[in-house]
Structure formats: structure tokens, C-alpha cells
Amino acid sequence: MKANIRHKGKTRVVVIGGGLGGLRLMKALKGCGMQVVLVDKNNYHQFPPLIYQVASAGLEPSSISFPFRKILQGREDVYFRMGEVQSIDADEKVLQTSFGKLYYDYLVIAAGATTNFFGNDHIAADALPMKTVMDGMNLRNTILSNMERAEVETDEETLQSLLTVAVVGGGPSGVEIAGALAEMKRTIAPRDYPDIDTSKIRIVLVNSDVRLLKSMDEASSVRAERDLREMGVEVMARTRVADYRDGVLHMEDGSTLAAKTVIWVAGVRANRIASTPEMTLGAGGRIVTDTCLRVKGMNDVFAIGDVSIVDGDQDYPHGHPQLAQVAMQQADCVAKTIRLRASSKQGAGNVNDLVFHYKDLGTMATIGRRKAVAEIGRLKFGGNTAWLLWLVVHLRSLLGVRNKIVVLINWMWNYFNYRNSLRLIFRNDEK
Amino acid sequence: MKANIRHKGKTRVVVIGGGLGGLRLMKALKGCGMQVVLVDKNNYHQFPPLIYQVASAGLEPSSISFPFRKILQGREDVYFRMGEVQSIDADEKVLQTSFGKLYYDYLVIAAGATTNFFGNDHIAADALPMKTVMDGMNLRNTILSNMERAEVETDEETLQSLLTVAVVGGGPSGVEIAGALAEMKRTIAPRDYPDIDTSKIRIVLVNSDVRLLKSMDEASSVRAERDLREMGVEVMARTRVADYRDGVLHMEDGSTLAAKTVIWVAGVRANRIASTPEMTLGAGGRIVTDTCLRVKGMNDVFAIGDVSIVDGDQDYPHGHPQLAQVAMQQADCVAKTIRLRASSKQGAGNVNDLVFHYKDLGTMATIGRRKAVAEIGRLKFGGNTAWLLWLVVHLRSLLGVRNKIVVLINWMWNYFNYRNSLRLIFRNDEK
16 A cells, blocks of 8 residues: 555545644544545644744744644544655546655645745845744744844944844734834843844834735724834835845845845745646636635645635635635535535535635734734724734634643743743754 | 953953853852853753753753853843854964954863764764754654654665664663653654554664663663663663664674664764864863863863863873763862952962862763662662652753743653653754
């Protein structure tokens, strides 16, 4: 047997990607009587909304990561395989993977999205993404290392460049990391680096749009920008980055900004599942599905979450936003469809497949201590309430009792101490 | 001013290395009225005795690491500089470092030791050391990755090689990691890897000597070997490794062992401070000092801990063992000497310099759950008592209240759950 999975004559569902969508699907298929196989290139699930706190030394990578094998312990007929999918043969219903062939009856692609550098090699080489837990860790290392270098730098120009962090992208990630860095500047920097004039530290948020958080209401944008400015963040609107070379950001309008640290949160593109000609790709490389989340041109293959885009939903003519909520609701929808098909013994065709309808539960972004914005239905609010809500929602969504406790302790510790204690530069020498 | 340190006409003590010795020295010099500068290539202090628990997924790297800037917060006239020392000019009393020149009045070298591969490039390239926190993290990644590969491996020979871990070195580190791996095999492996026949997992401890823990009493050696064997570790005595190529260990007696994971804890050598011709080097590259810990041939330069060896102590004709206790006691001795010299305003010469006398406080090694060996003076014991003593001593020595709490929670969690929850493969893509 290839991929070392015992076949027991059961229907097999293969899920590619253990992000929020893929994992929700695993949960929704519990007790379905089928064999479920999860394939992921990492051996752990990660929780994207808190990655910026790893970058700003507030949380440990392990606090927002969870080993798949631990999550899936005790689930019979569930298999985890670490590796990458190289191609899909939809006619033979088999995947070619880094660990051999893997047959499926139903396939769900939930491979997520990755950072989009828009084809600029300089930016891809030198700017720092913030999409994975390891990205967050690398960012932390770079920020702290540049502070150490600043402490011994005597050349004024180089010093200012070391003390300048540019955040490119005005979405929730950009707003959140800019806010967290502004707090580091205010609370930690003066204590840790007595020989640096910390007033020289610049945090510049570069935004191509005229307003921040453009997916939210204008009132939230205004509030976010006001809060960030009060915290000392410089917000540049309508500014597009053209290039990043030798530590200098070049804008499309010809202006430049010398910054040794550039955080790139300007956009995402779907992760690619290699050569599958039948698959139609839409905007941002997303796999096009019909309203039942079936991949166009392939049988028994579904796609959910950031990797895919629904064609034909009248409420979302340009596709749904790439949000955790969409991925999780899509997972529930596909799980129901697969259960229905299996229980009808595939005899009735696909007539019972469910059409996906997205229910918007609201959006939020945190800015800093007791500062956030939230929109739930017609309700739009900010400040203390939004911030507390943000904390509760994210703590609840985090996987595992132990992780919840650790994160809560860290948050309380940091809140009352005004200091993060994880300022460790861990560099990894791989063999 | 070079190195960006304001000179205030005060006497300056420079300490190279913030290990257990260097840090103890910083503490012992508190309130001495001198300017103290710590130079280290990392921005954090690490606690060596628990690195094997990072490797075996029992503790996070951050739990046994502590940022220097946090330790030194609030200490005026104490400076931390991250970087490496390139050379020492003892005549001019100046260091050449990666961040420029650094003048000193007194210099203390506490640079520690690193893994000794005894000049074998194959071993250095493919075997895994366990000397730093990052080594521990790399080891954990390798062990878990090999388990993932084993899960999908169909070739019987490759499978066995993936499931074989060789630990080379029969000292405390070798005994501790072998014991921890044996517990992982027994408790975690069957739950996490249902498709692997975990009885095939082999942990082989390769020891060049006839007995384990040769620095301890023979009774302790016998007990350690018996305990390890009971836990399923294969102990090979009087076996020397000649080479490690293509995943196969070659012994000097011609026998071989196929093992994809080789943990190399067979010896250490002193970290080198580059080209300083005046310095005399002894066994293992250690800097030779006199009985007052003064580096031979240099004025106002001391060396303590694993990096150095005392020549002339009649109780230790071959030098002191490279143990934490020695380094810390030497730090106290040098701190007193420096204080004495400073208070006598350097007029009286070096006549008051203290002679170092090592007080052996005992040695211990842990083997597994409620299994350890300890020797304190003439007292030699093992089992429960030794294990509890080991826990208390190491928890007490760990720096920082927060780290103590986190480690204690982790230990209790793992003890009652029989499972470590940090089984995350974090790979770092540096830019």
C-alpha cells in the first residue's frame, strides 16, 4: 500500500492543508465512518491571527501552534501525513505526493495562501513576510538584531536606517504589527537599550490605499489611523512601493525611505498545487469553484478557504474575502455534502450537494492596549469594548486548553508589566 | 568612543561570555563602582543542564533562556554588547570585536566550550551536537522529522535506520538524553504514530569507556546502566566511533550501525578567542591560567570556566572538571580579586590576588522518571531521592521567576500526563 495507509474498503477523504479550514473539516467529519487523511507540509497547525504577537515578542511560537498528531490522537480512521502534494490526477483519483501515491474518493483542497511579493525579486529576497509562525520568529530575530546593531553603530545614517521599521500594507496585519511595534518602542526600548535615543525609532506604515482597513467601514479606518498616529506610527497613504534595494524602499512616486527592516503584508496569493491542467485559476491564483465549492472541471474535488474562489455567488461577485470565517463555514458546508453523498451511497449523483452561503459574523482588528475596532452587522465600535471582544474571541478560537492558558498568562503578564519577556534572538543552524 | 560606551573615567571590566560563569561574575561585581561590559554572541543567557529536555520536546527554548538586557535592566554602569571578540591586545588593553574596539582595565574570558568532533568532518557535518539551546531545537526537529519519514517509509532497511537513534558519549549528557528518548519511545510514540511498530525504535548509547558517568563513582555507573537497560536503551561499552557516513556509524572495531539520527555528546573543546600569541593553550584548547586564574603571559586578564584550565593546583593536577560549579566558584574568586585590586588602587601590585580552591558540592545525573544518581561528598544515592534533589537543584538554579514557573508547570504537566506537548517541527528560513 502506498503512503503506508491501510485500506479497509472504506471511503477515503483526503484533506490538503491543516489550517483553520482543513482542521475544521477534520472535526466536522468526526464519526462519519469514512477514512480521513490530512496532508500538511508542517507537523503542526498554526493560528494566523496571533502571528504578529510572535513577531513582537509577546508570544512564543509554540503557544499558537499545535501538533496535528496530538489533535488527532484517539481518532480512529484518521491519518496524518507530513509532506507536499505534487500533482492531482482527477481521472485516476490519485495524488502524487512527496511520500508516494495517495488514492482518494473525495479530495478537499484547503492549502491556504502565502505572501504575494507581486513578482518583485528584490522585495521577496529582503522584505520580511508575516504569514507563518516561522515568519513571525524571523521577524522578531531581525528586529532585535537590528536593535543590537544600532546600539554600537556610530554612523548617523546607518543608525537611523537600523532604527526604522517600514510596514507595507494597510490591512489588519499591517495595522496590528505597526501598533505592537509602537508599544515596543514606548515600553521596552528605553529600558532595554539605554544607549539608544529611542525617540529616533520610526515605525512607518506604508499603505497603497487612501485609508487603512479598507475592507471595514470608513469610521473604523479613521479611528485606526487616529489611534496609530497617537501611538507614534507614521501613516503614509496612497503610497505604492516600487522596489526595495540595499536597505532602501523606493516608492512609485519617486520618494525613498531607508529602513533595514521591511515587513511585507501587502497581499497574499493562493498556494499552488502543481501542474493540474484541468483546474481553473482565478484572481490571485485562487482555484475557481462553483457555488457548491466543487473545483470546476474535476469530479469529487472540493476547494475551501484562501486557496479558492467561488464563482457564481450573487452576493459576492468578486469572490468571498480571504478570512478565517469563510474557510471555516466552507469546511462545514463541504463536510455536509460529503456526508450526504456517502449516505446516499453515491447512487443519487450530486443532486444533494449543498450550496455555500456565507454568513458574515463581523470583523475586527486590534491596534494596541485597549484599542481596537470591530464591526458586527450594523454595529461598529472601537476602544475598550472592541479590544476586550477581540481578546475573548481569539482566546476562544485558539486550539487546546494548554495553549489557551499559556496565552492568557502571557497577555496578563504583558498587560500589567508593560513588557514582553521573550526578547530572544534564536537563530537556527540547520543540518 | 568606540563600541559606543561612554567612558566616565571609571575602571572598566570586560567579560567575554554570559554563561553560568560570566553571569555569576556580573552578579558578583554588583555595586563595585566599576563599569562592567558583557560581550556575548547571543542576546540571551542559556541554561545548559536542561538542553536535553528541549531536544526531547519537554521544554521550550525560551523557558531555559533569558535575555541579557532583561537580566541587566536597572544595573547602572553595566553594558551589554552582542558580538564576537576577534582578538585581544594585552599590551594596549584593547579588544578587537565585531562591533569595533573595546578598551578594558580588567578582562575576564568566560567564553565556555563547544562540541568537539575531534577533527572528523563527516561527523561534524552529519552528527547533531547538544551544547546550545538551538542545538536542542535542531535535535528535536530532526527526531520528529525522522518519525514522520518513518511513517511513510516502506523499505524495511531505511525504516529501521530512521527509527534508530545513536547517542555517542557516556557522560551525563549522553545518559540524560538516552533516558529521555527511551521515555518518548514508551509514552509518546505509540500514541502519536499508530502506524509505526514502535518496538522497532532503537536507542543505542555508544560509550568509549567501559562504564557510563566515569567522573562519578562506580556504583552510580552501575545503577545508571541498569536503569537505562531496563528502560530499553542498548548500551555499548568500550566502543569508539571512527566515522559517520551516509547515515551509517562506523566503529573502530569494524562494526557498523545504521542510524539516521546521531547525537554527538562525546566531548567538548574550549571556544577559541582568535589569534592571541601570548596565550598558552592546554588540553582541549583550554587557556592555561595560574592558580589565581590569571591567564599566563598576560596582565590583568583572567579566564574562568570551561574555556580555561588551572595549572598548578595540587588537588587537580590535570585541571578541574568542566562543570557549572567550577565556573561559578571561579567567577566569585575573580570578582573578589578584581575588587581587592580596585580598592587597593592598583598600587600594591597583585599580591592580594586570591588563589582559587574548588569546593566539590557533588554531582548528579538524571536518567528518567524518578530515576537519577547523585554523589554529595561521601554520600552516594539514586532513585526517587536523587531524582527529586535533581529537580529542586535545577529549578533553583534557573534564572528568573517566570522561567521557574513555566518549567515547573511543564514538568508537572509532563509527569502526570506522561506526554510532552511541544512536538513541533519549527524550521527557520533565515534571510
